[in-house]
Amino acid sequence: MNGADTAFVLISAALVMLMTPGLALFYGGMVRSKNVLGTLMQNFIMLGVVGVLWALYGYSLAFGPDVGHVIGNLDWIGLAGVGFEPFKAYSETIPHQTFMIYQAMFAIITPALITGAFAERMKFSTFLVFMVIWSTIVYNPVAHWVWGDGGWLKNLGALDFAGGTVVHINAGVAALAAALVMGPRRGYAGYGNGVESFIPHNLPMTILGAGLLWFGWFGFNAGSALGANALASSAFTATHLATCAATLSWVGAEWIHRGKPTTLGAASGAVAGLVAITPAAGYVGPMSAMLIGLIAGVICYLAVLVKPKLGYDDSLDVVGVHCVGGITGALLTGLFATKLVNAAGGDGLFYGNPGQLWTQLIAVGVTVIYSFVISYALFWILDKTMGLRVDSDAEVAGLDLSVHQETGYSL
Amino acid sequence: MKKIEAIIQPFKLEPVKEALHAISVEGMTVSEVKGFGRQKGIREVYRGMEYQVDFLPKVKLEIVAPEDKVQAVVDTIIAKARTGRIGDGKIFVYPVAEVIRIRTGEKGESAV
Numbered sequence: 001m002n003g004a005d006t007a008f009v010l011i012s013a014a015l016v017m018l019m020t021p022g023l024a025l026f027y028g029g030m031v032r033s034k035n036v037l038g039t040l041m042q043n044f045i046m047l048g049v050v051g052v053l054w055a056l057y058g059y060s061l062a063f064g065p066d067v068g069h070v071i072g073n074l075d076w077i078g079l080a081g082v083g084f085e086p087f088k089a090y091s092e093t094i095p096h097q098t099f100m101i102y103q104a105m106f107a108i109i110t111p112a113l114i115t116g117a118f119a120e121r122m123k124f125s126t127f128l129v130f131m132v133i134w135s136t137i138v139y140n141p142v143a144h145w146v147w148g149d150g151g152w153l154k155n156l157g158a159l160d161f162a163g164g165t166v167v168h169i170n171a172g173v174a175a176l177a178a179a180l181v182m183g184p185r186r187g188y189a190g191y192g193n194g195v196e197s198f199i200p201h202n203l204p205m206t207i208l209g210a211g212l213l214w215f216g217w218f219g220f221n222a223g224s225a226l227g228a229n230a231l232a233s234s235a236f237t238a239t240h241l242a243t244c245a246a247t248l249s250w251v252g253a254e255w256i257h258r259g260k261p262t263t264l265g266a267a268s269g270a271v272a273g274l275v276a277i278t279p280a281a282g283y284v285g286p287m288s289a290m291l292i293g294l295i296a297g298v299i300c301y302l303a304v305l306v307k308p309k310l311g312y313d314d315s316l317d318v319v320g321v322h323c324v325g326g327i328t329g330a331l332l333t334g335l336f337a338t339k340l341v342n343a344a345g346g347d348g349l350f351y352g353n354p355g356q357l358w359t360q361l362i363a364v365g366v367t368v369i370y371s372f373v374i375s376y377a378l379f380w381i382l383d384k385t386m387g388l389r390v391d392s393d394a395e396v397a398g399l400d401l402s403v404h405q406e407t408g409y410s411l
Numbered sequence: 412m413k414k415i416e417a418i419i420q421p422f423k424l425e426p427v428k429e430a431l432h433a434i435s436v437e438g439m440t441v442s443e444v445k446g447f448g449r450q451k452g453i454r455e456v457y458r459g460m461e462y463q464v465d466f467l468p469k470v471k472l473e474i475v476a477p478e479d480k481v482q483a484v485v486d487t488i489i490a491k492a493r494t495g496r497i498g499d500g501k502i503f504v505y506p507v508a509e510v511i512r513i514r515t516g517e518k519g520e521s522a523v
Contacts, residue, residue, distance in 0.1 A: 197462040197463070197464070198460075198462075199455060199457060199462055199464070200457055254459065257459075258456055258459065260456065262456065262457070264457055264458060265458070268458060301459075304458050304459060305458075305459045308460065317458060
């Protein structure tokens with residue numbers, strides 16, 4: 001056991017916790033003012049819902065003793081046996097409980113990411129049911145495959161340092177399923193001037209949220225080293241440099257393409273960079289990290305541009321940023337990873353191991369297929385039973401008043 | 412008595428207010444409003460999506476003045492709010508039937 005490691009991971013857990021309210025602000029600023037509380041609430045309530053589930057059975061399913069390489073068993077239900085001694089398969093230097101609470105924050109923010117896809121129109125009761133089931137049958141197994149002791153993708157050698165597949169691709173693909181099943185917001189007409197305009201009501205809030213995400217992400221990525229050590233420093237540096245580069249490349253791309261550099265572009269670019277570096281953070285050097293960010297900023301900008309042409313209303317671009325950014329990062333990890341940075345990691349294509357790219361592709365493909373199929377089916381069933389959307393009057397009035405009986409701003 | 416209602420560019424509020432002070436206009440009410448005239452709207456772009464924004468932010472001033480001062484107020488607003496470009500705004504003048512000071516119950520011009 002090591003005091004410095006434990007302190008570092010506990011602080012990292014607190015940093016990752018702050019990402020969920022940060023994400024709430026990031027999303028909240030992008031919706032219309034009548035839906036600001038509804039959007040903040042869908043994120044903030046995840047702290048409660050998934051936090052409780054995680055302690056009851058989620059941690060056991062995701063990280064508990066392996067069953068057939070696909071899921072944990074229920075031995076650690078109610079955190080039974082998750083004590084103060086380190087659990088060697090995950091970390092030799094921090095209490096098992098510390099690892100558990102750190103992972104809780106990941107389990108919380110992942111479903112919160114999906115909320116951007118169905119912003120401004122989802123029924124709150126159905127939303128809660130969806131999140132409980134999704135986190136149980138999608139997040140927990142996928143987390144087990146990639147990170148759990150005995151998980152099959154982990155055994156395969158897929159590199160995912162801090163959750164590119166488990167968190168971002170997983171949530172991004174579920175977001176696509178959500179947008180497809182649910183249909184667009186009332187008045188949304190795809191590209192350009194629809195019947196209604198969906199102008200962000202408070203971009204300063206979005207910038208603040210992006211700043212908090214960037215800050216918290218150091219806990220997410222550097223904390224994933226699970227120790228106060230050189231690997232954490234390396235992941236911290238990679239995270240920052242990729243994000244800096246992606247902020248510039250997104251803004252640069254839109255400046256060339258549309259003639260103006262936007263603040264929403266800077267915030268979006270930063271998040272795209274953070275997403276893309278997540279799987280790579282502990283496996284790549286600083287210049288590789290910068291390249292990953294540079295590429296991700298441009299690719300995610302293009303992905304967001306394509307959306308209106310494809311016709312689905314992924315309201316806040318969860319697919320364009322998290323799914324596309326996550327896939328970009330996971331594949332680039334297969335190119336840029338090197339054991340010079342992390343001996344426990346792997347070498348990528350550029351370091352003489354083309355097989356790694358193939359392994360990354362399998363991890364991405366499996367996550368995409370699994371998350372899409374289950375999420376789509378889940379949304380479809382809930383649509384036919386409980387109904388996914390608030391009724392038309394409620395949508396017009398806005399979620400704040402019709403669902404929560406409050407308004408975000410009063411004179 | 413007349414009520415002068417002027418819709419002007421937001422950045423012209425300060426110079427207009429100062430100039431009205433200088434001709435001893437004692438009170439005014441200001442609101443942030445949105446609207447359009449011949450200027451029409453502008454285009455805004457968010458993540459590559461273009462939106463036509465028809466209602467532009469303006470400031471509305473409301474001033475009640477005695478008859479002999481109305482022309483001076485109108486002239487002052489025009490002098491200070493004008494840029495010569497489209498979008499400078501409009502002035503409307505209405506007759507006022509009565510003015511009552513709530514605190515004292517005074518009526519008419521002395522209540523203005």
